[in-house]
Amino acid sequence: MSDQNQNQPEIHGVVAYYDDVDGVMNASRKIRDAGYKKWDAYTPFPVHGIDEAMGTKPTILPWIVLGMGLTGLVVGLSLQYFTNAVDYVFLISGKPDWSLPANIPVTFEIIILFSAYTAFFGMLALNKFPHLSNPLHKLERFKRVTNDRFAICVEAADANFDRARVEKLLGVGAEHIETCPTDTTRAALPIWFHGVAAILTCASFIPLAVAFKGRFATSEKPRYHVWPDMDWQRKRKTQTAWEGFPDGRAMRLPVAGTVAEGELRDDFELYFGVAQGSEVPDKIRYDVAKFGADAGAERPEWLAAFPAAVNVDEAFLERGRQRYTIYCSVCHGKQGNGMGAVAVRANALDAAQWGWVPPKSLLSENAKAYSNGELFHVASNGISTMAGYSGQVTAKDRWAIVAYVRAIQATQGLDQTEAPRDADYKPVPTIESVRVSDSSAAGQ
């Protein structure tokens, strides 16, 4: 007993040191068998078999890790389900919103992440780490435990602690025995540390305060751009002015005569409703009130029949019925009597008082008198207040509409004074009626 602390009443425990594995194993068994609870063996490396010699119960760590791994599974899947299938759905090539195989990699990684963190931090928590202040660290000799010594410490806190008996039990084969005093020193931090800590704590509120001010105060100045992103670039944008070019535009116009892909329109009959080679008509100016005396003076040579490029048959007519119903019927009505939904509603509101022009009946004599080409032209470019549909409807479809209008004109025979029929009334124009109107228009 080379121990000066013998008279000191407060001891943490008795520590015995051993040279080899056998020594510590044998002593461990004795202490275990003597029924001590608060004691431990300290070794430089994990000694094989010592758990059994000490009677250590298996740790519950694996179960905690399993639990967190399963949590990871649920979190991983529900994170992806919520973000990608509920809150922000990605529509990619018509694939389903939620397809498990694609979510497996991330789920797997999250399971591993959760379990690995739990294994590590769980170990720390169960071992009560970090635990920097330990009376054993004060013993000079104990430092060799992390090198080549094996030690056992029986703590005074144990209910059965009897110093003499413990020393006797540990003594066999021990290289040295000593008592460990309780740690009475309090490691106080230096004074300056408190000052610095106080200043840093206060300073750490500054950025937060600045952010709060920015969030809740208003300002005349434009927003401060920390990152300019691509907001300011050294380039000219479309539709802007620039002195660099003589014409003052930033955009260049296409070279004269440029034809866009698919826009060649060399078939005049198909695209303009006039004979090949004749002048391409402008928007029709029939309105004498608006355009003066020569309105409608120069009428182009309208095509009387259908262009060679379209094949007028049942399917074509059906296509025309569809297109007409979609694009024209809202105003001109399903039967073409000018009593479409828009017209009915506008009449109900007496919209004419605000200068509203009602759509015309397509069954009127005036409308019947149009040649096919002219009708096509109206459908394409509009007429006085009516807008054109060349942007929405392809040329062939416009011809299909013309065919359909011809058909309802031939079969319907109603005029705009007649009351509208039931909403589900469907005129049944036939291909014959188109052919008839074809020949009748030809005379014009």
Place this chain on the structure above:
Amino acid sequence: MTTTDPTASFGGKPLKGQDPRVRPALVEGENETFSTVTEAVARVSEVPVKETNKAWLIGFGVSVTLLGVLGLMLLHLITTGVGVWGNNNPVYWGWPIVNFVFWVGIGHAGTLISAVLFLTRQNWRTGVNRAAEAMTIFAVICAGLFPGVHIGRIWVAYWLFPLPNQMNMWPNFRSPLLWDVFAVSTYASVSLLFWYMGMIPDLATLRDRAINTPRKIAYGIFAMGWTGSSRHWHRYERAYLLLAALAAPLVFSVHSVVSFDFAVSQVPGWHTTIFPPYFVAGAIFSGFAMVLTLMVPARQFFGLKHIITMKHIDVMCRILMATGMMVGYAYMIEFFMAWYGGVQYETFAFVNRAFGNYWWAYWIMVSCNVIFPQIFWSKKMRANLWVVMLVSITTNIGMWFERFVITVTSLSRDFVPSSWGYFSPTYVDMLMFLGSFGLFFTLFLLFLRFLPTVAIAEVKTVMPQAHAHGDHGHGKDGHVDADPTSYGTAGGGGSVAPASKQDA
């Protein structure tokens, strides 16, 4: 007792002149004791600053300079934009992605050695695992850098993660690039935990040997108050086993996911199912090459020859050769599939790889990865450190070229000839790649200098003294022997602990 198969650790072939039933000593030397092992490892970090090894100082100086170059290049990149790289239509994935895959591949050996070899009880790993793990982490840091800056506007890098934001948008979890974010960041953080956890007992050793206060405080904080308590060891070993068991599938998943970045796309030359195993084999290959490149000089300079022995090097050379041949097999199968699949684009992509514009890159890759490692069939060559160094370095070069070949040749020649192009790197590309070596070596040299480079506690467990003598039992039902948490059983010198089953 499967664990005591005396030759299992060294490929099943007994080393010449030895009793084949005896496992070769993992720690060499006549009179090794626990404290000489501690001494050998700890001494390295305890050398006073003034007496620092000259070679270390020079190496550190060069590395820090390169790190500075990297910093400048990053600054240039971030303030100017990704246009400073050679990436351009059609090769939008140039060197940054090549470098990413290169580094992340290197970062596989560490965890592989630590986790997979741990689970398969390859006790020889104890000499090299610490350094390999450190290498992993530093390599993953380098790897993470490249995709990080590749996104262009790095200040919106947080878009990669599922964080609620003012745009009300979430990342697309069905994109392999997002899988990559999760795989690589999980891998980086789990490897870090694994490495740090392994070091805790050794940091305590350094703390207890510390002679001045700064060292005591620094090591003391990171050792977290470790005492060597057996109850702590018990949980610690359990946690270590769990981490190893988790890290092992992780390590395979990471490079598989990296390969999905390519394989899930439609580009000819990328769209193949062989990619995941092929990439994983390549990663192990390049990782072991890097371990050799680092460990051969390190053991020389720091006097660790008896802990990182010639046998370690021998085993690693064999692994290098084996994985090199796996990679070679993958190269062959790719060609076979391109021909057998009969898709003209695919066929073209591969013929173009070997004989097109980038034929030189392809053949550098094949020579470095498949042909050169064949030299390790010869035992003499495995024992020649110059040859080992040379081949491990050429392997690193070859593996960089493998990623270059995959990324660049495929992109530069896609479906439409009108979009074909030729990739040329800029000086920024080159200096950044060089700079990443600066980052890597700066960290690695600091590690060598200040941290326990060898797992001291673990090495002790494989020494003969670490085992109690046969006069007491292991466990009533013998389960202790089957318990892989124990670091190992057999030691050297034929003192194989018998699996006695009687209880005390």
